[in-house]
Amino acid sequence: MRPFLLLVACLMSTSSFAADPFRGRLPEDLIPQMKDIISGAMEGAELMLLREYSEAESEGRRIAARAAVMPSFRSNFAFRQEKAIDDIDGTGYEDRVVYNVTLSQPLYHWGTRRSEKELGELQFEMEKLNTQIVAASVLAQVRHDFMGLIVAKQRSIRAQLDLKQAVSQRNFQQSQIEAGAASSGSITRFDLDVERKELLSLRAESDYELRLGELANYVGMSPKQLSGLAVGVVPEVDILDQQEIESLVAYYDQAIEEDERIQQSEIDIEVNKRHLDIARKALLPKVDAQLGLSSNALDVDGTRREQEYSYFGLSVGWTVFDGFRKKGKTMEALSRLSRAERAKRLGEERLLLSFDRLLRRLSIEGRALAIEERVLKSARQELDQVKLDVEEQRSPVSAEEKAQSDYDNTLIRTQDSRISYLDTLSQVANELGLD
Helix, strand or coil: CCCHHHHHHCCCCCCCCCCCCCCCHHHHHHCCCCHHHHHHHHHCHHHHHHHHHHHHHHHEEEEEEEHHCCEEEEEEEEEEEECCCCCCCCCCCCCEEEEEEEEEEEECCCCCHHHHHHHHHHHHHHHHHHHHHHHHHHHHHHHHHHHHHHHHHHHHHHHHHHHHHHHHHHHHHHHHHCCCCCCHHHCCCCCCCCHHHHHHHHHHHHHHHHHHHHHHHHHHHCCHHHHHHCHHHHHCCCCCCCHHHHHHHHHHHHHHHHHHHHHHHHHHHHHHHHHHHHHHHCCCEEEEEEEEEEEEEECCCCCCCEEEEEEEEEEEEECCCHHHHHHHHHHHHHHHHHHHHHHHHHHHHHHHHHHHHHHHHHHHHHHHHHHHHHHHHHHHHHHHHHHHHHHCCCCCCHHHHHHHHHHHHHHHHHHHHHHHHHHHHHHHHHHCCCC
16 A cells, blocks of 8 residues: 555645645644744743753863864973982972873874764764754644643633623513512522633633643743733634545654654664774774973973973873673674664664554544534534624523523634644654654
8 A cells, every 4th residue: 555655745745735735734824823833932931941951061072072183282290309319418308299180182093083083073963863853852842832722712702601601591580570470499500600610611611721821931031021922713724534544644754864863873883883993993903192301300480391301202002801891892882773773673663663654643633633624614504694683683691691601612622633733744844854
């Protein structure tokens, strides 16, 4: 089945849809004010601020790793009192200054110094990928929470209207009792309905304020500013048809190649290759160039110099036996490398399965949303008819209030379905690298 879908996708690759399959379909395209919130979140969200610290730390490690191939300058000065063991004159201790100044440059370490430097570069790239992953999660969270905030605001408004209607009905019933047209016991049901609607209103308002505060804190905005943006409704969505969904298979290879987690696996493989290279060459001789100035002893006043000399040349260091440290480190590096290569293969397989599941879920969410949209359309038609009947005095005003309430609740349920569909669509776009 998949080869056929790939063929279909390739044939559609020249279409405008395949060129940019999610153009105008993502949440921020449908709700323009969301773009300001996303922009604010990318700068002010706590997770993004923490990533700045992490990247700065990684940059520091990268700079430190470069030192592996850079020259080093070392100096050592010591002030002490010396007395020759064979001193027979009894002159006693004399003040001395001992110093050593050395400039050293690695010349040939079998590529291990270069590997150490590259480790810093690779780890920095890993942190940048982590930042991209976090940014994608922040983006998804903001999209979902802001759409939920819009609907929560509508629920609060609808709950307040329901409470107002319940109070009005209770007051009317109370007037009927006072006029002798109803028994006093009949008010109980209306009182309970008012209390229930009041509780629902408080819950809806509390839910909205909680969502507002959490999202404002998350994106680094004030609740008042965010509340002013959470207006309107989650608009109707252009649902992808089955052929369009199947055409997304053409992006699988590109998505795997560009997926941050797969790229991290590739970097992990390279990191372990460098560690293996360093471990394998641990016992080989290393050559450094040195330039220095040294003195075994110098009078404090500088009048007498004993064994003061300058030097330059090559220094060869060779660890002949390290207690099997090299063997252990090599085994460890080989095992880590094999595990990293296996993790990459498994990651690619899981990603393919994830793509397939996401596309199936997108298809299901699309079908569910289509049903809700039909229900909403029916509710809209019914509301229009009731309004016409009330206008022509064929139905009481209370019928319009009930129809309006039914329509508002249906609209809220439909928007919940729109959010579910848009969440899935956004996830597909992100996973396929098209977000």
